[in-house]
Amino acid sequence: MRVDKYLWCVRYYKSRNIATEACKKNQVSVNGQVCKASREVYPGDSIHFRKDQITYEIVVLDLPPNRVGAKLVDIYRKDNTPAEAFAHLELLRLSKEHYRRAGTGRPTKKDRRDLDELEENTWNDDETE
Template sequence: MAVPEKFPDGARLRIDKWLWHARFFKSRTLSAKLAASGKLRVNREVVRKSGYTVKPGDVLTFPKGKDIRVIEIVGLGERRGPAAEAQTLYRDLSPPQPKQRTEAVAKRDQGAGRPTKNERRAIERLRNRSL
């Protein structure tokens, strides 16, 4: 007698459970809240129920922090395993994030701290001279 597969061809899994298995959220409740909020899309269609079922090949789009994640489902997880196992469940299609521009702020030498009294007076002289 053959042992039945856990996920045969055409298998589906609830979206909240899959997001939790893939470790995008710390709890299943948080993933269910995302689905109910209407900010989650599956194959470009808005999902409003946490019971929506997904299958391998579906593309998910959802906000995660300040980023927009675009994920293709590769497999369905049987459990919430370690991170290495969870990363095998999806392929990340998110566009690369632009680098932050931190150079706009003037940099001081580390440990320079506040200007001394003498430096403050020099700054005031420069400001008054420009008027």
Template sequence: MNEKDDGKVRLDKWLWAARFYKTRALAKAAIEGGKVHCRGERCKPSKEPRIGDELLIRSGFDERTVVVQALSVVRRGAPEAQALYAETAESIARREHAALQRKAGALGVETDGRPSKKQRRQLQQFRGNQDQ
């Protein structure tokens, strides 16, 4: 699948080719922001992933642990992109569990809506609001 003859590819390019990010710039920003870890460590966009490397990729609420299966610098269709990596079983289970929790509302903060007039006064008094 690799178009280069030396078998080297940048990490940001591989993430883009594997369709984790829509653009290379987004992939680079995610790597620089610490959202991608290679072998348990933060890395740079110029890092060259090797077959068998384990990557931890955080995107939104999702956190995926994938193992690099092939290298490519060309972005192709989704079925070919999915052949570049294999997601670990525990990663899939973690993501599904987190999705169920989000769906059930277990991670969100529940409130009774807007505070009443009395509750607003108490909040203002607690915060020390001297505007009155």
């Protein structure tokens, strides 16, 4: 089975076209070698691919006949992705939220002035030292 089709069948990508594009961008490797979308995968192969700032590591256990339901995915692959990768993604999400909460809209003029004032104060503090 083709690597792009396999990644689509085990629900890592929403469409085969997106999986194919990931292969074209050299984001997918099989057994340590960057591969094209047409590369055949077999049970026992190790696939590494990057998606949403996470490098996934999976092992092919079996080849599905077609796209499978989410509950059946574990029959066809073993996920060896380290937990630190998911923790890093959560940390990135929280760091973005630190500056501005989601749903609060665009910054107002007052927010801009406050930022400018804060920036001026930090520059003045640096000069006095």
